[in-house]
Amino acid sequence: MVSYPVRGEQPVVVEALKVWAVPEGSHDRLLEFLKLYRDAVQLVVNELWDLDGKLSRKKLHGMFYGKLRKLGLRAHHAKQIYTYAKSIVESARANSGRKPVLRRLSARIDRYDYKLDLDTMSLTLKLHSDNGFRLKLLAPRERVEKYREWSNYELVVKYDDESFWVSVYFKRVVESVKPKTIMAIDLNFDNLTLAVFTLDGRVARLKRFETPLRKILIYRIWIERTQKRYPKSWRFIKGVRNAIERHGERIRNISWDYSHKIGDLIAELALRHRSVVVLEDLEKLRDNAKKGREFNKKLTLWFYRRTQFCVEYEAKERGLKIVKVNPKGTSSKCPRCGSRLVDTGYKTLRCSKCGFTGDRDVVAVVNLFRKYASKYSRCGGLGVPPNAPKPDENPSGMRGNKDEAMKKHINLYKPT
Ligand SMILES: [Zn+2]
Numbered sequence: 374m375v376s377y378p379v380r381g382e383q384p385v386v387v388e389a390l391k392v393w394a395v396p397e398g399s400h401d402r403l404l405e406f407l408k409l410y411r412d413a414v415q416l417v418v419n420e421l422w423d424l425d426g427k428l429s430r431k432k433l434h435g436m437f438y439g440k441l442r443k444l445g446l447r448a449h450h451a452k453q454i455y456t457y458a459k460s461i462v463e464s465a466r467a468n469s470g471r472k473p474v475l476r477r478l479s480a481r482i483d484r485y486d487y488k489l490d491l492d493t494m495s496l497t498l499k500l501h502s503d504n505g506f507r508l509k510l511l512a513p514r515e516r517v518e519k520y521r522e523w524s525n526y527e528l529v530v531k532y533d534d535e536s537f538w539v540s541v542y543f544k545r546v547v548e549s550v551k552p553k554t555i556m557a558i559d560l561n562f563d564n565l566t567l568a569v570f571t572l573d574g575r576v577a578r579l580k581r582f583e584t585p586l587r588k589i590l591i592y593r594i595w596i597e598r599t600q601k602r603y604p605k606s607w608r609f610i611k612g613v614r615n616a617i618e619r620h621g622e623r624i625r626n627i628s629w630d631y632s633h634k635i636g637d638l639i640a641e642l643a644l645r646h647r648s649v650v651v652l653e654d655l656e657k658l659r660d661n662a663k664k665g666r667e668f669n670k671k672l673t674l675w676f677y678r679r680t681q682f683c684v685e686y687e688a689k690e691r692g693l694k695i696v697k698v699n700p701k702g703t704s705s706k707c708p709r710c711g712s713r714l715v716d717t718g719y720k721t722l723r724c725s726k727c728g729f730t731g732d733r734d735v736v737a738v739v740n741l742f743r744k745y746a747s748k749y750s751r752c753g754g755l756g757v758p759p760n761a762p763k764p765d766e767n768p769s770g771m772r773g774n775k776d777e778a779m780k781k782h783i784n785l786y787k788p789t
Contacts, residue, residue: 386690387544390520392512394496394530394539403508406500407478407532410454413441415475417458422472433459445501449483453527457481478532489525489541491517496539498530510539547692555745556648558639558684559703559737560677562586565635566734569646570742577646581734585631586676592620593672624672628679636683644691651745652681653700696745703740704733 396403417437421428428436433455441451465473486499494510494517523543531538554577555570562584569578596617600607607613643650655677685695707714707724708731714722720733731739 384547384549384689384692384694385544386547387542388520388523389540389542390512390517391538391540392510394508394510394537396537397507397509400537402500402503403498403506403530403537404478404532406498406503406506407480407530409444409446409501410450410480411475411478413444413446413450413454414458414461416440417455418462418473418475421458421462428459430456447486447499447501449485450480450501453481453483480530482528482530484526484528487528489528491521496528508537508539547690549694550644550647550692552649552694553647554649555651555742556639556643556646557651557738557741557745558653559700559734559741560584560653560680561704561734561737562673564734565680566738567639567642568735568738568742569642569648574742574746578642579735579738580642582635584676584680585627586673589624589627589672589676590669592624593669596620628676632680632683635680636685636687639684640687640691640693643688643693649694649696649745650684650688651741652684652695652697653703653741654697655681657699657701696749698741698744698748700737700741703744704737706740708736708739708743 420436434452437455438451441454442448446454461473461475465471482498488497490496494512496508496510498506498508500506520541520543523545525541525543528539528541531540554572556567557570558565558567563586565582565584567578567580568576571577599613599617603610603613607617639650642648655674658674658677688695704722705714706712707727707729709729710724710727712724712726714724714729714736716733717723717730721730722733722736723730
């Protein structure tokens with residue numbers, strides 16, 4: 374399940390429908406095609422691996438199109454193959470640094486090379502030597518119905534030594550919502566805080582949700598301790614390994630459950646307020662350890678990513694715009710004068726220069742909003758809100774709303 378905005382205006386939602394596929398008759402030709410496809414990808418990978426620098430699409434085409442066609446592949450197969458090979462090489466370079474060796478049988482097929490009939494659930498593929506290889510797709514009716522109004526574009530066929538699987542990619546253009554407010558979201562270890570700002574900088578809504586990170590951490594600590602106790606052998610003692618896997622499973626379940634619920638909830642709220650959703654750019658977070666927390670940084674970051682992914686997905690599906698801003702300084706700078714804030718005790722920050730005092734999470738969302746506003750303002754539009762916080766008050770009426778956040782404090786983990 375992925376979603377991304379296409380260049381231009383309209384946001385697009387993409388989903389994959391993965392189904393079991395049974396060839397009509399012998400599967401020999403399909404298997405032969407998958408092997409040819411894999412070897413062709415490998416051939417391109419091998420050649421690209423020895424080259425330095427980036428290759429343009431045009432250059433790739435020039436280098437490989439002819440070669441691939443000579444192997445008997447169709448025009449669109451060739452394009453898919455060199456594009457795919459290029460992405461494999463790039464990600465291998467960035468990760469392991471070892472030349473990838475492909476073993477699995479899988480092929481990405483362009484929409485021009487297949488026909489899909491959702492009524493009869495039949496799929497016809499154009500292979501290298503067969504223009505009408507037919508497969509029957511097996512999936513419950515209701516799973517497929519959803520995609521009737523969507524458009525399909527490419528698919529992936531896989532063979533796992535037993536059966537064939539097909540993932541069809543569907544996309545749908547969503548009506549984009551014209552923004553009327555800005556919702557800034559700050560995620561830290563204990564809380565997710567969100568504030569909805571009007572275009573002139575007033576806070577219309579403030580909410581805080583507890584994260585399940587403390588709970589997750591308990592499982593994580595258990596795993597680490599156990600691995601330390603059996604440093605060499607934990608992988609080989611079945612009972613220990615199973616227990617570790619179970620704890621890992623719990624961590625994944627808790628965070629998926631949380632991120633799905635919170636993503637849905639936030640997106641609904643953002644839709645009601647017609648908000649642009651402003652998130653922290655986690656890529657910019659790598660070096661400045663979020664809020665100075667050293668402990669289990671990796672797990673925390675993984676959790677943030679997952680939560681953001683769901684928020685983004687749900688928001689895009691509703692036609693809302695997402696903007697990411699660099700979170701640097703958002704939890705340490707005074708939202709009024711920009712000086713450094715000092716921690717004065719549990720979650721409260723104080724500016725030594727102008728005397729501003731505020732809740733840590735609230736300071737963060739106000740600063741995120743300001744970053745967004747300064748980045749996207751044109752000629753005094755958003756940049757200088759006419760009712761920006763004055764020196765003698767908390768940021769724009771924050772005081773009253775802060776109580777709302779406290780009262781409505783919701784723990785998604787203990788549903789009442
Ligand atoms: Zn200040």
